[in-house]
Amino acid sequence: ADKSTIVDEAVKHIQTLEKTLQKLQKQKLDRLQEGPNPIDLGHQDTSREAFMADQVLSGNDAAAKDLIIKPNSVTVAQPRLQFQTWTSSNVVLNICGKEAQISVCSPKKPGLFTSVCCILEKHYLEVISAHVSSQSNRSIFMIQAHVGSSGAYTHQVSEVDEIFKQAAAEIMFCLTS
Numbered sequence: 001a002d003k004s005t006i007v008d009e010a011v012k013h014i015q016t017l018e019k020t021l022q023k024l025q026k027q028k029l030d031r032l033q034e035g036p037n038p039i040d041l042g043h044q045d046t047s048r049e050a051f052m053a054d055q056v057l058s059g060n061d062a063a064a065k066d067l068i069i070k071p072n073s074v075t076v077a078q079p080r081l082q083f084q085t086w087t088s089s090n091v092v093l094n095i096c097g098k099e100a101q102i103s104v105c106s107p108k109k110p111g112l113f114t115s116v117c118c119i120l121e122k123h124y125l126e127v128i129s130a131h132v133s134s135q136s137n138r139s140i141f142m143i144q145a146h147v148g149s150s151g152a153y154t155h156q157v158s159e160v161d162e163i164f165k166q167a168a169a170e171i172m173f174c175l176t177s
Contacts, residue, residue, distance in 0.1 A: 021131075086165065090175050093168040099128070100164045104141040106175050108134065113141060115174050123167040124148040 001009075086093045092103040102120075106112060113132060120127060126148040133140040147160050 084161065086168065088168075088172055091168050091172050093164060095161055095164050098160050099144065099146040100125075102141075102143045102145065102164075102168060102171070104139075104143075104171060104175070106139055108137060108139050109175075112139060112174070116141060116143070116171055119167055119170045119174065120145055122170075123163050125163070125167055 083094070083096045085095075090105050092101075094101040094103075102116075104116060113130075117127065120143070124147065125145045128144040128146060130144075131142040145164075147163065
């Protein structure tokens with residue numbers, strides 16, 4: 001196939017994925033507004049935070065101190081696994097076990113996404129998926145990553161958290177420099 005056909009097919013596939021994402025996000029919001037169903041949770045704790053953490057687990061799918069502006073931790077039913085969130089003005093880091101979602105919102109800056117990917121690679125964090133949105137004056141990146149097999153898989157969960165926090169702190173530094 002020629003290049004234009006490949007690009008057209010890629011655009012169609014991306015549009016289909018975006019529609020699916022919007023549909024799933026709407027379903028998730030609807031579920032959260034309805035509240036958790038204790039029968040579906042499989043355990044007694046029916047708080048909203050525990051429900052959200054359970055949904056993350058059941059889905060198939062640089063100074064870190066500057067980053068930790070508003071920590072939230074929820075211990076879920078499975079042993080030693082926590083869902084944690086750290087936020088700053090431009091970076092949100094959600095960690096669950098050895099996986100994380102990093103959201104970045106920044107004024108447009110050439111090469112920023114490449115810099116973010118280099119920071120993740122430096123910390124042996126492998127990108128599972130990335131969603132990039134761009135408007136006239138800002139860029140938004142939503143990156144799902146996990147600890148790479150060549151780096152920190154031998155680390156304890158608390159050390160993995162620190163690796164993600166260090167990477168996020170470096171991303172924040174990159175945004176301000």
